[in-house]
Amino acid sequence: MYVAVKGGEAAIDNAHRLLADRRRGDRSVPALTLDQIAGQLALGVDRVMSEGSLYDRRLAALAIKQARGDLIEAIFLVRAYRATLPRFGYSEPVDTDAMVIERRISACFKDLxxxxxxxxxxxxxxxLLDAELDGDPQVAAGDRREAPKEAATRVADILGSEGLVEEDVELAGQAAPGDINHTPVEFPMSRAMRLQSLSRGDEGFLLALGYSTQRGYARSHPFAGEIRIGEVEVEFLVPELGFAVPLGRIQVTECQxxxxFKGSxxxxxxxxRGYGLVFGQSERKAMAMSLCDRALRAEELGEDIVAPPQDQEFVISHCDNVQATGFVEHLKLPHYVDFQAELDLVRTMRAEYAQRESTFRTDLQEAAE
Known part of the structure; x- marks a missing residue:
């Protein structure tokens, strides 16, 4: 039970002014610009875009500035803004085979x-901390390697040519994958819906779960088949035209x-396979996501569910940091009536306990006499 607080508007206004003052910091230091945040704190921006479920570098930078660097608060701000945007439709499935690759590694094969x-x-x-960064030296830009023009063969395809890896399920002809923003959560969830939840799930939570699978809390012996970072084209099917038109390119990180698997x-x-795909350069998150994805496929693959990372209700219900933050931080709200009820109950129970103790001691004394 929550109790409305009256008469606190002036205090709240003052708290907001103090927050703005602390956010600005030392006036003798130039204020951060959004371009500086987007360009120099890019990985923080990428995380906010990924877990905020909105690809917009400038808005993510604004959220980080407004949140004083608290990334979860920034993610919350982006989610709240995203909820105000109209939805025109769904983009076409992104073709990561055609990615303009900036980074691509595999732990399985040396020569790819x-x-x-x-x-x-x-x-x-x-x-080691780099003291030179303190003076903001002007570093000459290095040569930027030209990305391959042709599509790079996937490691999974190399293994697939020998039948050594499970086939990649094609979605063509299947039912629509669903949308976690429009569909109430019901368990069991489809893999497509789980991947959506994992993609915007909290990096730290998924990292801990992924780490636990490597320590024996699920049947998992993973190899980083392939990690890719690069740009992909987003297309939108316009019904009036009858064909898809490009909306632009976005940077993504993909991990397989x-x-x-001993077979069945x-x-x-x-x-x-375990799969991860997130906005921006976020390979730790993509790797953790792919580890959790594989663990959550336990039932599908006929494996016993013996650890938290394999329990989809546990994972999906707790991976969203905005929901988790709201539930934890609501404890700061007034709970006066609830606490007074608990306090009265504890006092009553203590009085009853004291009475029982007193009676017990009296009985012992009488028995001794």
Whole structure:
């Protein structure tokens, strides 16, 4: 039970003014611009876009600035704004085979058709603070490697040519995958609906679950089959024209994990797949998503559900950081009536306990005499 707080408008207004003052910080330091945030804090912007479910770098930068760098608060702001936007329809399925690749690696094969492209990554950096960044030196831009013009062969396709990995299910001709924004959550969920939820799920939560699968809390022995970062074209089918028109390009990160599978009565021993696709450069999130996706396929693959990452109701019901934040932070709201009721109950129970203790001691004393 919640109690409305009256007479607190002045205090709330003052809190907002104090927040704005703290957000601005030292006036002798130039204020951050949205271009600076979008360009220099790009990975934070990518996370806000991904988990906010809205691809707009400038709006994500604005949300980060408004939230004073609190990414979950920024995600909340983006989600709230997204809810005000009209929906004109659905884009066509994105063809990641035609991705203009900026980064592409595989932990399964050293030599890949098209080569391994390291791209911008922290993977090989020393985790030491770089004092030179404090002075903001002007660093000459390095040569930007031209992305391959032809589509790069996927690792899964290499394994598939030998029948060593499960077939990739085509969605053509199947029912529409559904939309988690319009469809109430019901379990069990289809894989398409689960992937939507995982794609905008909290990175830290999914990372912890993915890590747990590697430590034995699910049947998982994963290999990073392929991780790609690059731009894909988004198209929209215009009914009046009868064909799809391009809306523009967006940057995405795609991850395919390949996992061992001993086989079943219906399938021979082979590798199975876990999949992740998120906005921007967010490969940690895409990897964690693919690990969780594979774990959630336990029932489909005839495996025993023995760990939290395999329980879709547990994973999907708790992976959304906006929902989790709301439920945790609502504890800051007034609960005066609830607490007073609990307080009275505890006092009553303590009085009864004290009475029982007193009676028990009296009985013992009388028995001793």
């Amino acid at each position: 058709p098209g080569g391994q492209l390291l791209g911008p990554t922290f993977d090989y950096t020393h985790r 994990m390949v996992n061992q 009565a219906k399938a021979p021993p082979q590798f199975t």
